[in-house]
Amino acid sequence: MAEEHEHQIYLQPIPVRIWHWLNAFGIITLTVSGAQIRFPEYVSLLGSYKSAIYLHNAAGIIVSISFSLWFFYYTFVARSMANLYVPKVEDLKSGILRQVKFYFLTYFLGWDNPHHPSPDNKFNPMQKSVYLAIMFVMMPLVNLSGIFLINVDPLRGLIVMIGGLKLLAVLHILLACCLIAFLPTHVYLATLGRTPTDHIKTMWTGWEDEEEGHGEEQQDESKGEKASSGN
């Protein structure tokens, strides 16, 4: 086993992988059932309207619970939430710009990714910023608004207090659209590894191939970037 992973790093622990795939299937289910709930005249993939609602509610609750477990795991068990997801001053000052420069310029010239993931520093500065918005703002809000929409009657007073059912529904739909929009980008970026399936395999097995000689490149690209020390 040790030999098998000699040139690999264990990047995605089991709880994270379970959470990721649960989320993936959950979000796809929510997208399809949500489309049927909003456009019943045009979408009938899941049969009756009622089954679309039940499936949407069930998937929503599963994704919400899975989100809570993810939050609990990273904050209290792995204790790496802040380190992984919150961009550091350096990330904001130069990291994001460097990563943008890579994705939109130097990648096409054949240069290597300036960021080298490690278990302590999985995400590049751009990823950190995007995930911060998604995982700390959009996901909690879409989950919460969904829970409110499932319980309109018992939570009527609270719903009125936050501006009414309509505002809540609009918020839920707009956030859902933002998260759906993230999917194609997310899947596409996942193909930007050394091979198109590299990152996807990592999310399935947990192991990622260690990149050779990236230390020298990193010195050229970003002096003092913390990522290099972990690899």
Add this chain to the structure above:
Amino acid sequence: MKMDCRILWSFLLLMVLAVPLSASAMEMDDCLGCHGDADEVGDELFIDADKFTPTVHAEMGCMTCHESVTDEHPDDGEAVTRADCLDCHEELGGQYMATEHAENAVCSDCHNPHQVHGIEAVSGPEMNQQCSQCHDGIDVMDSHAEWLPQASLHISKLPCITCHTSSESYVIVLNITQKQKKSEGLKGYRFSSYADLKEYSGEKEIQSLIDIDGDNHISLAELRTFNRNPAYKNLHLNGTMVPGEVSHDLTTLDNRYDCTFCHASGPGSMQTSFLSFPTEGGTYQRMSVEDGAMLDTLYGTPNFYMTGSTRSSALNIIGLIIICGGFIMPIGHGTLRFLTRKNRQH
């Protein structure tokens, strides 16, 4: 001379027509003189004048239904006759008699003839009072929750007869509700009474709160003005669906089990709507709302959202733009990636 004759005949005709009306009014006062006092006639024969007077039955006068009453009543010892409900309500009665309900309850078990109002004059919760006399609320909730998503929401927002009816058409009825005060000990909203709304309208009629131009019809602009007026921030419109025609065939049509009967964009049945104002007498009076703009009307009602029905096309477009935005990276970057693939072959 001919003119004078016409005036004379018209006067006589008016007199003839007016006599029964005044006699009818006199009779009702006479009857209520005794029957309006529970101490005098007992609870069984007591008629609550406040509740009876605003009814359509009161307009017809007591003698219409109790025609055997003489001037000597009750000293003549004659039993007072009662009209059969089916004498007038033949069609509705016929429908009802064919249902299983008829084996368990007669008309007056649900409708007190001295208090009953037409469907236009009662609120949704009042429509349900008849049902809840026999059907326990918890049982109703449980049996619906077995198959109906958001059962409590449906039951709290819709009168039972919205689904349990043979009426094909529906209308939307909007009621004015208001935030409950702390002194009332409850949170949420309750139906505004006439007195509540009078506090807002002052000297003017309460209808003027929404029907600004006083034409007895509410335009979309008037509805929006009401919804946006900060002075009415504690007032909300509460929408519900009510059968277009009253029916007493209490079976449920098959299409009502299909959620998309209501939860689809713009069903034709949802184009007619009314605003229901409370009256001084405790009943309701409907005022028509601009036709053909039902969904727009509901968009103007902040707390009314019906999944699938009240969707906004503007929001659909914004959502689509956001989702399309998610494809910019794969398509744009992917194209450049393909074109520059040789640079990465090392």
